[in-house]
Amino acid sequence: MSLYGLQKLLYELNRDEDLQARFRTDKETVLRKYTLTAEEYKAVQDEDIGLLYILGVNGQILMHFAAMCGLAWPEYIQALRDALKVHGNVRAGIYATTDGKGAI
Amino acid sequence: MSLVFAGICSHGPGITGRKDMADPEHVEGLYAAFDRMRRALEASRPDALVVIAAEHFANFFMNNMPAYCVGMAEDYHGPIEDPDWLGIPRTRFPGAPDLSTRIIQSLLNYIDVAYAQEWKFDHGISVPLHFLVPHANLPIVPVNINCQGPPLTPLHRAWAFGEALGRACADVTERVAVVATGGISHWPATPDSGKINEAWDREFLRRWEQNDKEQLLAYTDAETYADAGQGGFEIRTFIALAGATRNRPAKVHYYQPIPIFAVGCTIGMVDLGMVDSGTADSGTLDLPEVN
Numbered sequence: 435m436s437l438y439g440l441q442k443l444l445y446e447l448n449r450d451e452d453l454q455a456r457f458r459t460d461k462e463t464v465l466r467k468y469t470l471t472a473e474e475y476k477a478v479q480d481e482d483i484g485l486l487y488i489l490g491v492n493g494q495i496l497m498h499f500a501a502m503c504g505l506a507w508p509e510y511i512q513a514l515r516d517a518l519k520v521h522g523n524v525r526a527g528i529y530a531t532t533d534g535k536g537a538i
Numbered sequence: 539m540s541l542v543f544a545g546i547c548s549h550g551p552g553i554t555g556r557k558d559m560a561d562p563e564h565v566e567g568l569y570a571a572f573d574r575m576r577r578a579l580e581a582s583r584p585d586a587l588v589v590i591a592a593e594h595f596a597n598f599f600m601n602n603m604p605a606y607c608v609g610m611a612e613d614y615h616g617p618i619e620d621p622d623w624l625g626i627p628r629t630r631f632p633g634a635p636d637l638s639t640r641i642i643q644s645l646l647n648y649i650d651v652a653y654a655q656e657w658k659f660d661h662g663i664s665v666p667l668h669f670l671v672p673h674a675n676l677p678i679v680p681v682n683i684n685c686q687g688p689p690l691t692p693l694h695r696a697w698a699f700g701e702a703l704g705r706a707c708a709d710v711t712e713r714v715a716v717v718a719t720g721g722i723s724h725w726p727a728t729p730d731s732g733k734i735n736e737a738w739d740r741e742f743l744r745r746w747e748q749n750d751k752e753q754l755l756a757y758t759d760a761e762t763y764a765d766a767g768q769g770g771f772e773i774r775t776f777i778a779l780a781g782a783t784r785n786r787p788a789k790v791h792y793y794q795p796i797p798i799f800a801v802g803c804t805i806g807m808v809d810l811g812m813v814d815s816g817t818a819d820s821g822t823l824d825l826p827e828v829n
Contacts, residue, residue, distance in 0.1 A: 445595050449618050493727025494594035494686060501623045507556055514729045528768040529728050537732020537797030
């Protein structure tokens with residue numbers, strides 16, 4: 435169930451500018467509202483886009499959080515590729531990698 | 539009044555957000571195709587535009603995910619994405635709450651749709667409207683089919699939804715246009731982004747052009763996931779439009795794989811023939827009769 439909580443946090447962040455502002459000023463208070471594993475908590479805290487992808491966050495949620503964290507599109511794709519080398523393929527969800535040979 | 543316009547188009551966020559990274563000839567061709575679609579839409583003199591979309595967690599989440607939802611709001615705002623990231627400024631579109639209400643009431647005879655009086659557009663609707671309604675002056679009725687969070691509605695239900703939508707639009711007095719927007723094969727927002735199965739796309743579009751119900755509904759989700767990626771689940775929007783325009787031939791006016799846009803970019807329109815005059819025989823629907 436914790437992937438649900440992780441994705442819900444990012445979903446709400448993506449669509450709520452007030453929550454984004456609170457996240458920027460007091461990340462821990464925002465994070466405590468959601469049911470997260472220690473690994474998920476740290477991945478969001480560190481804005482570790484690659485690990486969030488490996489943990490199974492839907493790409494349509496993750497790419498907007500990545501943009502919010504200041505990653506340009508090629509940097510976002512590269513973060514996912516780097517994480518695949520470190521952690522192996524995606525652990526849950528429908529956004530697993532097949533061959534990783536995209537356009538960039 | 540029956541439908542006055544029906545078409546399909548792509549909505550990938552790269553189309554506007556990453557246009558400077560694409561082959562300029564591809565950008566020019568796609569934008570010109572969008573413009574031809576806009577002119578055809580305007581020539582049909584619609585009173586409102588129904589957009590059958592596959593949103594990406596702008597409004598709906600796994601806490602309460604409707605298979606089908608229709609907007610019923612006074613107005614709509616979008617995109618939710620960073621306007622600089624998407625290349626589209628935040629825009630207000632007028633809604634058509636009275637028309638929405640009548641369409642929803644009609645749909646409920648056949649499909650248990652949800653409705654929403656709040657709705658934020660993401661790139662799935664904002665990109666098509668950026669090209670097709672550039673002055674934000676046409677009332678919008680947004681429709682969503684969940685293509686993101688499994689379990690997903692079966693393809694035969696997407697067709698049935700389309701049939702019911704076509705019937706609902708035939709029963710209202712307004713001139714209604716419908717645009718379905720989705721991807722065909724694509725693996726968006728993953729390290730595979732830019733991979734496109736062109737052969738699969740062309741076969742799907744051939745079936746769509748022929749309004750071949752049996753062949754359009756023959757795909758299993760496992761096959762689609764393997765051959766067309768998680769983005770391929772969005773064929774539900776194109777299938778719904780085919781159901782709404784049952785027995786009408788259609789034409790794909792533009793198809794070009796554009797990897798940096800992460801999808802085979804597509805523009806297609808349905809030949810509605812005499813439907814515009816309200817005199818065409820819409821054929822025998824599979825929907826049960828409702829008194």
